[in-house]
Amino acid sequence: MDRRRRRPAEELAGLFRGSVFLAGFLLASLAGAGAVAALGDAPIRGMLWVARTADPARALGSVPSECLKVPADPVLAAKVEVGRAAFRTAVLLGGQAGRAGINCETCHRNGRTNPDFLFPGVSGAPGTADVTNSLFSTHRGNGIDDPKPIPDLAAPKSKLKISQDPAEKKLEPFIHGLITEEFDGPEPTPAVLEGLAAYVRALDPTACPARARQPLGVGLLMADARRAMRAAHVEAASGNAATAVVMVASARSRLGLIDERYAAPVLARDRAALREADQRLAEAQSALREHRADATQLLKAWLARSGPLEVELKAGEKASLFSPALLSQAVRRRLPG
Secondary structure, three states: OOOOOOOOHHHHHHHHHOOHHHHOOOOOOOOOOHHHHHOOOOOOHHHHHEOOOOOHHHHOOEEEOOOEOOOOOHHHHHHHHHHHHHOOOHHHOOHHHHHHOOOHHHHOHHHOOOOOEOOOOOOOOOOEEOOOOOOOOOOOOOOOOOOEEOOOOOOOHHHOOOOOOOOOOOHHHHHHHHHHHHOOOOOOOHHHHHHHHHHHHHEOHHHOOOOOEEEOOHHHHHHHHHHHHHHHHHHHHOOOHHHHHHHHHHHHHHHHHHHOOOOOHHHHHHHHHHHHHHHHHHHHHHHHHOOOOOHHHHHHHHHHHHHHHHHHHHHOHHHOOOOHHHHHHHHHOOOOO
């Protein structure tokens, strides 16, 4: 069998059908005491690929500010939103990376870099990754331990490896190779590939906010989820159901990042609300795959309910692992080494 055979775009819907649990980022399995058992000694999955010497308040409690210059052209701006959402979901990648819940943003936090990334067997020093490691790729594994620094995608374009000039058309095939060969991922839909290229091109050092980092909390993740759902609505309305499914998966992954930090017994009501919201997203995905007439209405209904959900979740934020003090305690409880 030719292991390099690519799965065609029309098979994406079937692939995502089997990846709903991953897209939901463990929402169904991390309830209560089962959370720690499911992730070993790490109640937050991201702890598994963060250097133990890292400052938890920085590495797990904040993210670099996004340097995104949204295009004035509404068509191009819509493509950027598709790429931004796809950038933040593990269903984009395949193999071990996808199963581990890794997405583009794992290494490129908010499109930037990640100086604290340390994946066993793949990284050298913190902030590096060996992208030709056979753990992630059956195509590009070269048997050589050669981790490289993770680049900041918002660096000046002249310092980046691949030209981002749209006229040269080098970025799209490069991203395609990253997905399908470097990470053994499925063939992306044309809209997802175009969107990822548009998003990367829109990352611009001149658009960096004055504040270098921002706290990671419910508000930020819910804002991401809403942006992904708006992109899903646009794609669904355009008849691009397969791409809309990816957008919904991105929203589900953001809910999952909230859910894993809400494991305290006192937050049981919040977890229930998160699971209900995730179930509605799963229903929307089913409607999209089945090309049902109510798909776009389900997307709109979820968006309408997202505001009250965020208010409810924020009320319990101080008792969750978004709290810097509780987060530090959780990190200290990890196994030594």
